[in-house]
Amino acid sequence: MKLFYSSSSPFVRKVMLVLHETDQLGAVELVQVATTVTSPDAALTASNPLGKIPALARDDGVTLYDSRVICAVLDDRAGGGLYAGGWDMKVLEATADGIMDAGVSMSYEKRLRPQEKQWDDWLEGQRRKILGACAAVEARWMPVLSGSVNIGQLAMAAALAYVDFRHPDAGWREGNPQLAAWFVDFESRPSMEATRPGAA
Numbered sequence: 248m249k250l251f252y253s254s255s256s257p258f259v260r261k262v263m264l265v266l267h268e269t270d271q272l273g274a275v276e277l278v279q280v281a282t283t284v285t286s287p288d289a290a291l292t293a294s295n296p297l298g299k300i301p302a303l304a305r306d307d308g309v310t311l312y313d314s315r316v317i318c319a320v321l322d323d324r325a326g327g328g329l330y331a332g333g334w335d336m337k338v339l340e341a342t343a344d345g346i347m348d349a350g351v352s353m354s355y356e357k358r359l360r361p362q363e364k365q366w367d368d369w370l371e372g373q374r375r376k377i378l379g380a381c382a383a384v385e386a387r388w389m390p391v392l393s394g395s396v397n398i399g400q401l402a403m404a405a406a407l408a409y410v411d412f413r414h415p416d417a418g419w420r421e422g423n424p425q426l427a428a429w430f431v432d433f434e435s436r437p438s439m440e441a442t443r444p445g446a447a
């Protein structure tokens with residue numbers, strides 16, 4: 248299988264964390280891609296019409312996307328048990344993915360949009376989504392984060408690491424001491440060390 252990949256994408260990192268934690272790294276060849284809405288990668292778009300990473304091209308010619316589908320398929324393949332929490336677990340993953348969406352949107356606004364067209368209120372609105380989601384996790388999901396490794400943990404770790412990487416002033420730790428402490432601990436996992444942006 249081939250994974251369309253960039254080490255700076257939080258959605259790709261979530262998939263990489265699943266591969267590490269379920270011992271499936273050897274099953275996937277990484278295909279490095281640089282793609283944006285304004286400069287899409289042609290090979291990627293031929294496989295995923297949305298032109299987004301991650302996309303997983305199977306050996307039978309079918310390409311899977313998006314990250315939620317890929318993670319669930321990989322977990323199923325390995326019998327990893329990462330989704331043992333049922334619907335609640337999927338809501339936590341969706342919450343983390345929402346943090347990624349907001350963070351990536353902020354990055355595009357800051358890095359791709361011409362400076363004279365950048366919109367501070369829109370950036371602030373995205374930041375509020377990140378803070379709101381972190382507050383919800385602090386209030387409701389700490390027991391899930393504290394249990395054995397699961398997709399909610401991997402998704403939250405990828406999301407928070409991305410916010411720190413691209414938007415270090417977002418301020419998500421304020422008012423969320425349990426989440427901040429959990430993240431310090433989780434960041435030292437070998438899978439997190441091996442998937443830092445810029446790592447292979």
Ligand SMILES: N[C@@H](CCC(=O)N[C@@H](CS)C(=O)NCC(=O)O)C(=O)O
Nearest residue numbers: 256258283284299300301313314315
């Ligand atoms: N919902 C998708 C989001 C993926 C996504 O937004 N990927 C970004 C990179 S972090 C991308 O490929 N952007 C290129 C584009 O939007 O054209 C997923 O979970 O995989």
